[in-house]
Amino acid sequence: xxxxxxxxxxxxxxxxxxxxxxxxxxxxESRLGNLDPILSASHQTREHGYLIYDTLFAEDAQxxxxxxxxxxxxxxxxxxxxxxxxREGLAFHDGAPVTAKDAVASIKRWGQRDRxxxxxxxxxxxxxxxxxxxxxxxxxxxxxVVIDAFAKPSGVxxxxxxxxxxxxxxxxxxTNYVGSGPFKFVEDEYSPGVKSIYVKNEDYKPRSEEPSGxxxxxxxxxxxxxxxxxxxxxxxxxxxxxxxxxxxxNVPLDLxxxxxxxxxxxxxxxxxxxxxxxYRLNFLxxxxxxxxVRQAALYAVGxxxxxxAQFGDADNYQACGAIFxxxxxxxxxxxxxxxxxxxPEKAKALLAEAGYNGETVLLLHVTDNPAMAAVGPxxxxxxxxxxxxxxxQAMDFMTMLSRRASQEAVDKGGWSIFITSWQVPEVSDxxxxxxxxxxxxxxxxxxxxxxxxxxxxxxxxxxPDVAKRKEIAxxxxxxxxxxxxxxxxxxxxxxxxxxxxxxxxxxNGPTVFWNVTKSAEK
Amino acid sequence: MIFYILRRIVATIPVMGVVALLVFSLLYLAPGDPxxxxxxxxxSTEQLEKMRKDMGLDQPLPVQFAKWxxxxxxxxxxxxxxxxxxxxxxxxxxVGPTLSLATVTILLSLIxxxxxxxxxxxxxxxxxxxxxxSIAVLGFSTPxxxxxxxxxxxxxxxxxxxxxxxxxxxxxxxxxxLRTVTLPAFTLSLAYVALVSRITRSSLLEMLGxxxxxxxxxxxxxxxxxxxxxxxxxxxVPILTVAGSAAAFLIGGVVVTESVFNxxxxxxxxxxxxxxxxxxxxxxxxxxLSLVYIGINLLxxxxxxxFDPRIRY
Numbered sequence: 001x002x003x004x005x006x007x008x009x010x011x012x013x014x015x016x017x018x019x020x021x022x023x024x025x026x027x028x029e030s031r032l033g034n035l036d037p038i039l040s041a042s043h044q045t046r047e048h049g050y051l052i053y054d055t056l057f058a059e060d061a062q063x064x065x066x067x068x069x070x071x072x073x074x075x076x077x078x079x080x081x082x083x084x085x086x087r088e089g090l091a092f093h094d095g096a097p098v099t100a101k102d103a104v105a106s107i108k109r110w111g112q113r114d115r116x117x118x119x120x121x122x123x124x125x126x127x128x129x130x131x132x133x134x135x136x137x138x139x140x141x142x143x144x145v146v147i148d149a150f151a152k153p154s155g156v157x158x159x160x161x162x163x164x165x166x167x168x169x170x171x172x173x174x175t176n177y178v179g180s181g182p183f184k185f186v187e188d189e190y191s192p193g194v195k196s197i198y199v200k201n202e203d204y205k206p207r208s209e210e211p212s213g214x215x216x217x218x219x220x221x222x223x224x225x226x227x228x229x230x231x232x233x234x235x236x237x238x239x240x241x242x243x244x245x246x247x248x249x250n251v252p253l254d255l256x257x258x259x260x261x262x263x264x265x266x267x268x269x270x271x272x273x274x275x276x277x278x279y280r281l282n283f284l285x286x287x288x289x290x291x292x293v294r295q296a297a298l299y300a301v302g303x304x305x306x307x308x309a310q311f312g313d314a315d316n317y318q319a320c321g322a323i324f325x326x327x328x329x330x331x332x333x334x335x336x337x338x339x340x341x342x343x344p345e346k347a348k349a350l351l352a353e354a355g356y357n358g359e360t361v362l363l364l365h366v367t368d369n370p371a372m373a374a375v376g377p378x379x380x381x382x383x384x385x386x387x388x389x390x391x392x393q394a395m396d397f398m399t400m401l402s403r404r405a406s407q408e409a410v411d412k413g414g415w416s417i418f419i420t421s422w423q424v425p426e427v428s429d430x431x432x433x434x435x436x437x438x439x440x441x442x443x444x445x446x447x448x449x450x451x452x453x454x455x456x457x458x459x460x461x462x463x464p465d466v467a468k469r470k471e472i473a474x475x476x477x478x479x480x481x482x483x484x485x486x487x488x489x490x491x492x493x494x495x496x497x498x499x500x501x502x503x504x505x506x507x508n509g510p511t512v513f514w515n516v517t518k519s520a521e522k
Numbered sequence: 523m524i525f526y527i528l529r530r531i532v533a534t535i536p537v538m539g540v541v542a543l544l545v546f547s548l549l550y551l552a553p554g555d556p557x558x559x560x561x562x563x564x565x566s567t568e569q570l571e572k573m574r575k576d577m578g579l580d581q582p583l584p585v586q587f588a589k590w591x592x593x594x595x596x597x598x599x600x601x602x603x604x605x606x607x608x609x610x611x612x613x614x615x616x617v618g619p620t621l622s623l624a625t626v627t628i629l630l631s632l633i634x635x636x637x638x639x640x641x642x643x644x645x646x647x648x649x650x651x652x653x654x655x656s657i658a659v660l661g662f663s664t665p666x667x668x669x670x671x672x673x674x675x676x677x678x679x680x681x682x683x684x685x686x687x688x689x690x691x692x693x694x695x696x697x698x699x700l701r702t703v704t705l706p707a708f709t710l711s712l713a714y715v716a717l718v719s720r721i722t723r724s725s726l727l728e729m730l731g732x733x734x735x736x737x738x739x740x741x742x743x744x745x746x747x748x749x750x751x752x753x754x755x756x757x758x759v760p761i762l763t764v765a766g767s768a769a770a771f772l773i774g775g776v777v778v779t780e781s782v783f784n785x786x787x788x789x790x791x792x793x794x795x796x797x798x799x800x801x802x803x804x805x806x807x808x809x810x811l812s813l814v815y816i817g818i819n820l821l822x823x824x825x826x827x828x829f830d831p832r833i834r835y
Contacts, residue, residue, distance in 0.1 A: 041562030
C-alpha cells in the first residue's frame with residue numbers, strides 16, 4: 001500500500017506542472033506584438049513597458065503627477081525653464097547608471113511620437129543634460145502641462161531608455177530591451193505569440209512611498225512573471241479556474257458567470273475609468289460635409305440603447321456625454337445630453353432643413369471586438385429611424401484602421417462613420433485626445449477643419465490655472481458637439497479576474513504587477 | 523523510381539513559384555496595413571508614410587515581389603515586421619507542437635479508423651456497421667472547436683485528468699507530452715477517423731465483390747484472411763488517396779485545435795500573422811505548408827507502388 005502511495009505521489013509530481021509560488025502566470029487581453037512602447041501605442045506594448053521601464057513622473061490614484069525617477073525639480077518664475085534632478089542609485093538592467101543624457105534622449109524620441117510630447121517639443125528651445133543627474137528643459141512659451149505630460153499613464157507614456165536605444169529613429173523599433181524598471185525582460189525566453197518572461201530586478205530601488213495609482217514604490221514581490229498568450233477567451237477562463245494561470249486581464253462579459261460564482265477566483269474592475277467608446281464623421285464627403293446633417297446624426301444616435309446592446313447589465317457601463325470622459329478633471333456637461341438619448345424627431349427636422357437627399361452613410365462595422373461589434377447594428381438602426389440611408393461594411397479592427405485612412409468618396413472606397421475606443425486617460429484632456437482633432441486633411445481621420453479647436457488647445461496648453469483650463473475644455477466640448485466632430489458612446493471597464501493566491505493588484509488604467517504577491521496556497 | 527521522385531521534386535519548383543505569386547498577390551490586395559497595426563491609431567500620416575518606406579512597403583508590388591523571391595531563393599524567408607525575428611526562426615520554434623499533434627493525430631486516426639472500416643465492412647448492414655458509421659458521421663459533422671470544448675470540460679475541468687492548455691515537448695517530459703497532446707489529437711482525429719473509416723469500408727465492400735475474393739473463399743481461406751490479406755491490400759490505394767488528401771483538411775483543423783488548446787504551433791502562428799498583416803511571416807508559412815502538402819502527395823504516390831506492385835513509375 002505504501003509503495004502504491006509513493007508511486008502515485010511520484011506520478012503526480014511527474015505529471016503536474018511546476019507549482020511555484022514565486023512565478024506569477026498572467027493572461028492579458030491580447031497578444032504582445034511590438035516591443036517598442038514608444039513606437040507602438042498598443043496597450044499590450046504599454047503593459048510590457050511598465051514591467052521593464054521606469055518613468056520620470058507618474059500619476060497617483062487621485063490623478064496627480066508625482067515624481068518617480070525624479071528626485072526634485074523646479075520651474076522658473078516665468079514658467080519657461082524646468083530643471084530636473086534624477087534620484088540617486090537608478091540603474092539599468094545591465095548595471096549602467098541612469099543618467100540625465102538617457103532621460104534627455106528618451107524625452108526627445110517620445111516627443112516625436114506622443115501628442116503631448118509633440119506639443120512640448122514644438123515649444124522647446126533646448127533640452128540638455130547639465131550633469132550626470134540633472135537636465136534642463138527650456139521652453140519658448142510657458143506650458144501648463146509639462147509635468148502632466150511626463151506623468152501620463154497611457155497613450156504613449158514617457159518610458160526612460162538607455163541613450164543608445166533612445167537614439168533609434170522613431171519609425172524603427174528598438175532592439176535593445178534594457179530598462180531600469182522593477183522587472184527585467186528575458187529576451188532568450190521570449191517567444192512571440194506564445195510567452196514573454198520577466199524576472200525580478202534585484203537591484204531596483206523603489207521609492208519609499210506606498211504605491212498609489214501608477215506612483216509610489218514599485219516593489220517587485222514575485223521572482224518571475226510568465227505572460228502566456230491565450231487567444232481563446234474560454235480556454236483562458238478554464239485555465240484560470242483550474243489554476244493553470246493566476247491572472248486574466250479581461251474576462252468577456254458572456255463568460256463572467258464562469259468566474260464570478262467561483263469561490264477561488266476574485267473579480268474586480270481594476271481600471272475604474274475604463275474605456276470611452278465613440279464615433280467620428282467624415283467631413284470630406286456627402287452627407288457629412290454638411291454641418292446640419294452631422295448634427296442630425298448626433299441627435300439620431302443615443303448611447304443608452306447602444307450601451308445596453310454592448311454590455312447588457314447597467315452595472316457594466318456608464319452613460320456619459322463628456323468628451324473628455326466622466327470622472328476626469330475636465331468632465332463637462334455642456335451639450336452632453338445630445339449624446340445620451342436618441343432624438344429621431346429632432347434629427348429628422350435637421351435633415352429636412354439640410355435638404356438631405358438620401359446619400360449613403362457608410363458605417364465601418366468592426367466585428368472582431370465584441371464590444372464594438374454590438375455598436376454598428378444599433379447605431380445603423382437609430383440612423384435609419386431618423387431617415388438616413390445607412391450601409392454597413394463589416395471588417396476587423398485593423399482593416400478599419402487602414403480603411404478609414406482613405407479620403408476618397410464612399411463609392412470609391414471611402415467611409416462616413418467609424419467607431420473606436422480609447423482608455424479614458426488617453427482622452428481626458430484637450431491635448432491628449434485625438435478625438436477632437438480638426439486640422440483638415442493632414443489631421444486625424446474625419447478631417448474636420450475647425451481652427452477654433454486648435455486655438456482653444458493652444459490656450460489650454462498655455463494656461464496654468466486648472467479652473468480656467470476647465471472653462472477652455474468646456475468650450476472645446478461645445479464646439480465639438482456644434483460642429484459634429486465627435487460624440488462619445490459612454491464608458492465601460494473590463495472585468496479582471498485572478499486566483500485568491502494573488503494579492504496586491506493596484507487599481508489602475510494600465511495593468512501593472514509591482515506590489516503583487518502570490519502565495520503557495522490560500 | 524528514384525528518377526521519378528527526383529522528377530517530382532523538380533516539378534515542385536514551378537508549383538511553389540505559382541503558390542508564391544498567388545500568396546503574395548492575395549496578401550497585398552487584401553485590406554490592412556502593417557504600419558498602422560504596429561504604430562496604432564494615434565500615429566500621424568507622416569509617421570506612417572515614413573514607416574511604410576522603412577519597411578519597403580511603398581515600393582511597387584513587382585519590385586517587392588522580386589526582392590522577396592530573390593531572398594527566398596537564397597534561403598532567407600525575411601524578418602517578421604512585428605517581432606523583428608527571422609521568419610525561419612519563428613517558424614522553426616513552432617514546428618514541434620504542430621508536428622507532434624499531426625503525427626499523434628494520424629497515428630490515432632489510422633489505429634482507430636482502419637479497424638472501424640474493416641469491422642463495418644465485415645458486418646455490412648448489421649447493427650455494428652450502422653453504429654460505427656453513425657459514429658463516423660457524427661465525428662465528421664461536429665465542428666472541431668465544439669469537440670475541443672466538450673473534451674476540455676469533461677476531462678480537464680471536471681475530471682482534472684488533462685491540462686486545459688499548453689504543450690510540453692516529448693524531449694522534455696514524455697508523460698507530460700502525452701498529457702498535453704492527447705485531447706487535442708483526439709479532437710482533431712475525429713473527423714479524420716470518420717473520413718478514413720468510411721473510405722475503408724466502401725473500398726473493402728467493393729473488393730469483396732471481386733472475383734479474386736470469391737476464388738480465395740473457394741480455396742477455403744478464412745474470412746479474416748480474405749479481409750486482411752486479400753481485400754484490404756487491394757483496397758489500400760483509395761484509402762491512401764483519401765488519407766493523403768485529408769492532410770489539407772488536417773492542416774485546417776490544426777489552426778482551430780491549436781487555438782482551443784493553446785498549443786504554440788504553426789496553426790496559431792498562421793492566425794496571428796494574418797491578423798497582424800505580418801507579410802513576410804504569412805508568406806513563409808504558406809510556402810512551407812504548400813511544400814508539406816506537395817510532400818504528402820509525393821509520399822502517397824510512392825506508397826501506391828508499395829501496396830500495389832502493379833503500379834510502376
